[in-house]
Amino acid sequence: MTLLTVACLVAYAAFVEWQWGWGRLLAQWQKVGLWTTMGALVLLTATYFVRTQRIYDYFPKQTAGHFLKLFRLTQVHNLLNIMLPFRAGETSFPLLMRSQFSVPIPRATAALLVMRLLDLHALCAAAGIGLVIGASGRPLAWLLWALFLVSPLAFFAAKGPIFRRLKGSLSGKLERLMEEVEAGIPADGGRFARAWFFTVVNWGVKVLVLAWVLGLLGVAPLAATFGGALGGELSSVLPVHAPGGVGTYPAGITAGALAFGADKARAAVSAMAEAAINAHLMIVASACVGTALSVMLSWFSNEPR
Known part of the structure; x- marks a missing residue:
């Protein structure tokens, strides 16, 4: 796995140098500006604290008084998710929760499955802002978006009859999957609402920052910047995910931007690819900053390790 990751990273770096040149790509950040870049990194890093709070609230008995320890765990899980191919990093979460907090696998x-479903919903809702802004019937579009945004809360209110009907009509693996989903949903409505809220805040901030940065890097129109953010993040949750997201994440950004109305001319697509690579670099950088921050905070923490 390590050799595959290193090989992919080296091949990707060589391809980018041959196609565009790293000097040309990194020079784009001069247009963005140092303080703007730092602000975007700070906002992206802040989302990792929101993710940690969601898990902290999801397992209150096991994690009480150990927020920084949990923050370090979530950063390790996030970094493994980014760097390991084929979503192999996801397996680290239940293993780490068992070893660090004695949560059964x-x-x-x-719980991870339910949180990932909430992630997918919130990601689509955040990216949908770009579609709503560009819609002709904007009041109706905002209403439909708001209904979609709160749909998980409505689902929770009706989850009992829904799961009974689904499990009665399914068999085998699908029925067991439904049982796992039901087991991962908090029984308490307040805790589920907080999990939904933290998820929306996390992905709302991340998509808005990515769309903002893509716009500064030359991606247009506004809807395309949201589409690019959606495409990049969706590529990271697909089963076929390259180590570090190299290639797949920028391709997802480019595809999403094109689907949301970006210029399809060859020169425009090439410029968009450059912006996508830089946006991907910022995502990786924020993950590294978050991991380094979790290690430094653990040095000054009184929490048991």
Whole structure:
């Protein structure tokens, strides 16, 4: 796995140098500006604290008083998710939760599945802002978007009858999957609402920052910047995910921007690819900053390790 990751990174770096040149790509950040770049990194890093709070609230008995320890765990999990191919990094979460907080693997796995479904919903809702802004019937579009945004809360209110009907009509693996999803949903409505809220805040900030940066790097129109943010993040949750997201993440940004109305001319696509690579570099940099911050905070923490 390590050799595959290193080989992919080296091949990707060589391809980018041959196609565009790293000097040309990195020079784009001069247009963005140092303080703007730092502000974007700070906002992206802040989302990792929101993710940690969601898990902290999801497992209150096991994690009480150990926020920084949990923050370090979430950063390790996030970095492994980015660097390992084929979503192999996801397996680290239940293992880490068991070793660090004595959470049973089935319980942690079920909770992770539910959180990933909430992530997908919130990601689509955040990216949908770009579609709503560009829609002709804007009031109706905002209403439909708001209904979609709060749909998980409505689902939770009706989850009992929904799961009974689904499990009665499914069999085999699908029924077991439904049982895992149900086991991963908090029984308390307030805790589920907080999990939904933290998820929306996390992905809302991340998509807005990515769209903002893509716009500064030359991606247009506004809807295309949101589409690019959506495409990049969706590529990272697909089963076929390259180590470090090299190639797949920038390709997802480019595809998403094109789907949301970006210019399809060859020169425009090439410029968009450059912006996508730089946006991907910022995502990787924020993950590295978050991991380094979690290690430094653990040095000054009184929490047991």
